Amino acid sequence: MRDTLQQNPKVKYVVIAVALAIHAIAGTGLANMQGITLKKPEPPKPLEITLTTPPAVEPEPIKNDIVEPVKPVEPPKPKVQPKPAEPTPPKPKPLPEPVKPKPLPPPKPVVKEIKPPPEPVKPIKPIEPKPPEPVKPPEKIIKTEPVVDNQKQFEIQRQAEEVKRKAEEAERKRQADEADAKRRADEAERKRQAEADAKRRADEAERKRQAEADAKRRADEAEADAKRKAQNNAPVNVSASEAVWVKQPRFDLKDIGAENGETLTASVKLSVNKQGAITSADIAKSTGYPKADRLIKQQVKTGKLKPFMRDGQPVVGNVTVPFSINVN
Known part of the structure; x- marks a missing residue:
């Protein structure tokens, strides 16, 4: 063609x-062509459901006869709409470009689901016990060693000896390293102990030197104290206003030649130790009666003065004290 x-x-x-x-x-x-007008589908009507109790039906006994399977019902074939008859073609005229209508989808055929009939109940066959299987004796496992030629055996032995030699060398090196480390640790410990001993001896020498310095300081302080005490033993002249009696002396003047009730005045120079006791007395101004002067020198020692102080230390002092004595 x-x-x-x-x-x-x-x-x-x-x-x-x-x-x-x-x-x-x-x-x-x-x-x-005239277009097909589609009608709006009507809303579905509500379903009315009535509950009824079905009559009791006795179950029919199951027959062992084989029931022939029901042939499934073939669904109805969808009806095919006939094509519209072609109109007689008129004479062609100049027409505008025709508008192509959208083709409508063909209606879907309604297919109802048909459940297959139930399968016939097969009779249950009794289970026959199976005879026990015979126990097979265990098979003996025979180990077969591969045959190794002498050259390969020698190579394996040489490698094993080489591994053993390297292991022994590693062990010897480990032991040597441990011994060296222990030796270094012992040397460090001895050095530390020596340093500790040297420090201890230095501390002892320092303590000894400090003790000697303290002893010398105490000796110097004792010597200075002794000198100070020796200096304090030198009598110091004090005024009569510093003389404070701790215990007043008691005078008893009898048969001295003076009239009874007469008042005698005298001044006495006293030597007072560090405890305030009167060690000696001399008449600085007489009463005019020799016997009275002797009695005053003796009886004035029955009194005691408060110690005289210089720089916070008691000292030996000389003081002249006036007395006024009534003759009984």
Whole structure:
């Protein structure tokens, strides 16, 4: 056919004209077709359900007869709408470009699900016990050692000896390292002990030197105290206002030649030690009665003065004290 069209161009032009005419007729028919108006589906009516009690049906005994399976019902084939008859083609007129209507989807066929019939109940066969299987004796496992030639055996032995030699060398090195580490630790311990001993001896020498310094300081302090005490033993002249009696002396002047009730005045120079006791007395101003002066020198020692102080230390003092004595 293709060769014929290529050889006769007139036939080719006729075929093209026929095809164009057919397309024009089909377009005109589609343009003049009335559209199908789709009705709005009515809402579904509510279902009315009435509950009824079915009559009791006795179960029929199951027969061992084989029930023939029910053939499934074939679903109805969907009806195919007939194609509209083609109208008589009118004379072609110049028409505007036809608007192609959207094709409507074909209606889906309603297929009802048909449940297959229940399978017939097969009779239960009794289970026959199986005879015990015979126990097979355990098979003996025979170990087979591979045959190794002498050269391979010698190589394996040499490698084992090499591994053993390296292990022994590593062990000897480990022991040597441990001994060296222990020796260094012992040397460090001895050095630390020597340093501790040297520090202890230095501390002892320092304590001894400190003790000697303390002893010398105490000796110096004792010597200075002795000197100070020696200096304090030198009598110091004090005024009569510093003389404070701790115990007043008691005078008893009798048969001295003076009249009874006469008042005698005298001044006495006293030497007082560090405890305030009177060690000696001399008449600095006489009463005019020698016997009275002797009695005053003796009886004045019955009194005691408060120690005289210099720089916070008691000292030996000389003081001249006036007395007024009534003659009984």
